[in-house]
Amino acid sequence: MATTAAIPATGAAHDASSESGLWSWIATVDHKRIGTLYLFTALFFFLFGGLEAFLIRLQLAQPNQHLVSAEFYNQLFTMHGTTMVFLAVMPLSAAFFNYLIPLQIGARDVAFPRLNAFSYWVYLLGGIFITVPIFFQVAPNGGWFGYAPLTTIQFSGGMNIDFWVMGLQILGISSLAAAFNFITTIINMRAPGMTLMRMPMFTWMSFIVQFLLVLAFPPITIALVFLLFDRFFGTQFYAIAAGADPLLWQHLFWVFGHPEVYILILPAFGLVSEILPTFSKKPLFGYHVMVYSGIMIGFLGFGVWAHHMFAVGLGATADAIFAMATMLIAIPTGVKIFNWIATIWGGEVTFTTPMKFAIGLVALFTIGGISGVMHSSAPADTQQTDTYFVVAHFHYVLFGGSIMGIFGGIYHYFPKMFGRYMSEKLGTWHFWLNFVGMNLTFFPMHFSGLLGMPRRIYTYDAGQGWEKFNLASTIGTALLVIATLVFVINFLKSRKGGAPAPNDAWGAGTLEWSIPSPPPDYNFAEIPVVTSRYPLWDLKHPEMTADLAHSGPDAMTITDAHATPVHEETGHKTAAELGIPMPFPTVKPLFTALGIVIMFGGLLFMHLDKFALAMTITLGGATLLVGSLYAWLTSPLE
Amino acid sequence: MATAEHTHEHVHYTATGLDNRKIAIWAFIGSECMLFASLISTYLIYKGRSIVGPFPHEAWTSPAGQVFKPILNIPVTSVSTFVLLMSSLAMVLALAAVENRGKPGYVGTALGNSKLWLATTAALGATFLGFQAFEFTSFVHEGLTIRTNLFGSSFFTLTGFHGAHVTVGVLWLMTLLFIDFKRGLTPKDSLIVDICALYWHFVDVVWIAIFTLVYLIK
Amino acid sequence: MTDHQHADHAHEHPTWTQYKWVAIVLTVITAFEVWIYYTPFKDSPFFVPLLLILSAVKFAIVVLFYMHLKYDHKLFKALFTGPLIIAMCTITALLFLFSKLKA
Structure with a gap:
């Protein structure tokens, strides 16, 4: 597997990790710094989306309340969904992609460091673009799925939906750029001996997610282009009077939307697959099956979209096919659950905070998975569509699944990122408050849903049997608010005041734990030659990996000047001292991202009847985009 | 996606021995398959659903008695299709000229003239765009705009998206041509030409699909 | 070493003769497609399948030879x-x- 030799660097390297201050962050192209930026930004949006949810729950605590207006309620639930999906969970996963993938595969950075910075800036600016309108009560109000024709200008005048259409378009660019980057990184930047079937499970699940992103975002891009054209240029894609099909949007949206569900959950699955073996002191059970089931989930994910549309009447054949495909997808998912349980089984289990969250995911995701199987039956789903039962289901998989997994990942990798542990005591409080609060919020929704309470209504009459369930949900949400506050305090305090963490904070087996915490900007002073799936356990606890396939280091041809057998790195030399070339910091990706956002933003003025101004701003943005892109592509990386 | 002038001395280690940029462009092309699949699906779904004309293959008389001919101009589009196909030939010759710079049979011959072939490819691409501009304007004169009916909306968006891709390709080719004039493209630069070529051919195969599905099949 | 083979493999492009023949085949198929469009065969139930097959052939040879996927990794x-x-x-x-x- 070895290949072209790397000729040692020419010198002129500099050390970016020691630099601090605003500029060093704005111009950074270091995957770890970009990962950290993603983490902070996404956590901020997570809090923001949570606040929106809390307002929703306060409004629904009792019948016939008027805490917020119906119009503002529409904006709240739209932005809650949009924020959590596109601005919180996906970027939280992206934070881990950025931070962990290069470390786990033994690379010094991602394949395209500047493209990586570009992805982050597009995400940040797009996030601001779509979030700010809520302060002026002109936030998007058509639901996170923005069904056309409801979102066409005929039924949704005003600029609300414009922000949504263009905001999602901008965020899509960020996700796509990042996906091309990580596909290339995982294929091509692996250390010698790091074969595909030795990659840590988080990297594997991320790899699958990148393909889902690459294939799922184009359909929504096109659906959004149609909507944008309908709203701004008078096309008729969603104009029913002109013969358009009211289901076109729904199909294109869910061709994206269902793979998107796996985009949200698979990274959390990957994190859990790192945490469980670490704290069970056992290699992951059924590694190959875990990989194949992940691929299977990803592939089948493209063939089940119409189960979101059973209620529209697709006909018996289509319903049957999509119902069966949906049931089929439960198999690889169930396989994963059993593999995790088998991983814990017979292990030397320690119940640290990350472990608690990981086990929480296994339990809660299973509940959400089972209600998912209920939805796959078209007749049952027809009853449940658009009720709170569905809300209960997808919060079990997204909160109980993705968010629990991501919290577990944060506790697990915090010591690596900041060199300090988070407080176990506060972490335990966080976990239990979160666990109880989450169940108290979402479990009653199964009942209110089956009793017929529809989604997206801003208030309801008394006497329909919904009161106590709604009150319970609201109390649960209050617990979640407290839980999240505990987490925020823990997070902020531990960054400076947590107990110092060594290289290998938890006794884990993968490469990221062989280097200092936090890692130096070059990651690995010497690229390790990997000989098994858990290289660090080979080094420290060979008995734990005795059953796994190994290839001796002698079988490996080490051609890279810096490659050595797996070892722990403790040195704190700078990149310059080691002669490792580092990419130059640059703001060109930021300006390219800014160009894109200005280009889209300019179109907004068309709806204010300022055509010339709109075109000036849009063309100005396009010029900035093209100019900084050329400047970026013609300047050397390092 | 890649530096146009990647001229470092040292070669980075890669796990497959392949260049990062080539992997990225193929992943990008895979993604583009889904983009055009969505556009083509929509065009086909809306085919024959327009309430008012003009229509692509059938004549239409408006309630006011105005007669519209079938609007697609097959002879003109056949010529522009041919132009785009030939641009792909010029593109592979440009790549071969860069890769084989200095080899016998390429020195001092037309076959080794990368500037000629890059310029030809760009010019043929621009010609295709000229045909498209002609087609669009004549459609507008015949009463079909992007707002007229579902056919107009889906036709102009699909072919317009393709045209935008051709435009990016022409700019890309002109950038390569500029570099070739400035410092000369050598076999070391094969990769940046190859990446552009892959994009260009992909845009060509998309047109092969569009020409059949939109223009020839009723 | 395997990678060197890959690297060499990646540069094993089709030849000028192949390029020429691909261009000729593309032109002939396109001409045939347009010609058949103006014949009564246009109304046959086999017209659409035939055109789909022909364009798939064109698609495939451009991808295999011009995008040299046949010779690539x-x-x-x-x-x-x-x-x-x-x-x-x-x-x-x-x-x-x-x-x-x-x-």
């Missing part, structure tokens, strides 16, 4: 064919769902 084949298959399945499924195709 298998990774690139996978990166292209995987998405292409999903894209074609999606088109087909959508056309069925909108009753443009009958089972």
Whole structure:
């Protein structure tokens, strides 16, 4: 597997990790710094989306309340969904992609460091673009799925939906750029001996997610282009009077939307697959099956979209096919659950905070998975569509699944990122408050849903049997608010005041734990030659990996000047001292991202009847985009 | 996606021995398959659903008695299709000229003239765009705009998206041509030409699909 | 070493003769497609399948020879064919769902 030799660097390297201050962050192209930026930004949006949810729950605590207006309620639930999906969970996963993938595969950075910075800036600016309108009560109000024709200008005048259409378009660019980057990184930047079937499970699940992103975002891009054209240029894609099909949007949206569900959950699955073996002191059970089931989930994910549309009447054949495909997808998912349980089984289990969250995911995701199987039956789903039962289901998989997994990942990798542990005591409080609060919020929704309470209504009459369930949900949400506050305090305090963490904070087996915490900007002073799936356990606890396939280091041809057998790195030399070339910091990706956002933003003025101004701003943005892109592509990386 | 002038001395280690940029462009092309699949699906779904004309293959008389001919101009589009196909030939010759710079049979011959072939490819691409501009304007004169009916909306968006891709390709080719004039493209630069070529051919195969599905099949 | 083979393999391009023949085949097929469009065969039930096959052939030879996928690393084949298959399945499924195709 070895290949072209790397000729040692020419010198002129500099050390970016020691630099601090605003500029060093704005111009950074270091995957770890970009990962950290993603983490902070996404956590901020997570809090923001949570606040929106809390307002929703306060409004629904009792019948016939008027805490917020119906119009503002529409904006709240739209932005809650949009924020959590596109601005919180996906970027939280992206934070881990950025931070962990290069470390786990033994690379010094991602394949395209500047493209990586570009992805982050597009995400940040797009996030601001779509979030700010809520302060002026002109936030998007058509639901996170923005069904056309409801979102066409005929039924949704005003600029609300414009922000949504263009905001999602901008965020899509960020996700796509990042996906091309990580596909290339995982294929091509692996250390010698790091074969595909030795990659840590988080990297594997991320790899699958990148393909889902690459294939799922184009359909929504096109659906959004149609909507944008309908709203701004008078096309008729969603104009029913002109013969358009009211289901076109729904199909294109869910061709994206269902793979998107796996985009949200698979990274959390990957994190859990790192945490469980670490704290069970056992290699992951059924590694190959875990990989194949992940691929299977990803592939089948493209063939089940119409189960979101059973209620529209697709006909018996289509319903049957999509119902069966949906049931089929439960198999690889169930396989994963059993593999995790088998991983814990017979292990030397320690119940640290990350472990608690990981086990929480296994339990809660299973509940959400089972209600998912209920939805796959078209007749049952027809009853449940658009009720709170569905809300209960997808919060079990997204909160109980993705968010629990991501919290577990944060506790697990915090010591690596900041060199300090988070407080176990506060972490335990966080976990239990979160666990109880989450169940108290979402479990009653199964009942209110089956009793017929529809989604997206801003208030309801008394006497329909919904009161106590709604009150319970609201109390649960209050617990979640407290839980999240505990987490925020823990997070902020531990960054400076947590107990110092060594290289290998938890006794884990993968490469990221062989280097200092936090890692130096070059990651690995010497690229390790990997000989098994858990290289660090080979080094420290060979008995734990005795059953796994190994290839001796002698079988490996080490051609890279810096490659050595797996070892722990403790040195704190700078990149310059080691002669490792580092990419130059640059703001060109930021300006390219800014160009894109200005280009889209300019179109907004068309709806204010300022055509010339709109075109000036849009063309100005396009010029900035093209100019900084050329400047970026013609300047050397390092 | 890649530096146009990647001229470092040292070669980075890669796990497959392949260049990062080539992997990225193929992943990008895979993604583009889904983009055009969505556009083509929509065009086909809306085919024959327009309430008012003009229509692509059938004549239409408006309630006011105005007669519209079938609007697609097959002879003109056949010529522009041919132009785009030939641009792909010029593109592979440009790549071969860069890769084989200095080899016998390429020195001092037309076959080794990368500037000629890059310029030809760009010019043929621009010609295709000229045909498209002609087609669009004549459609507008015949009463079909992007707002007229579902056919107009889906036709102009699909072919317009393709045209935008051709435009990016022409700019890309002109950038390569500029570099070739400035410092000369050598076999070391094969990769940046190859990446552009892959994009260009992909845009060509998309047109092969569009020409059949939109223009020839009723 | 395997990678050197890959690297050499990647540069093993088709030759000028092949380029020429591909261009000729593309031209001939296109000319044939346009010609048949003006014949009575246009109304035959085999017209559409024939055109789809012909354009698939054109598509394939451009991808295999001009994009030299036939001669390139298998990774690139996978990166292209995987998405292409999903894209074609999606088109087909959508056309069925909108009753443009009958089972």
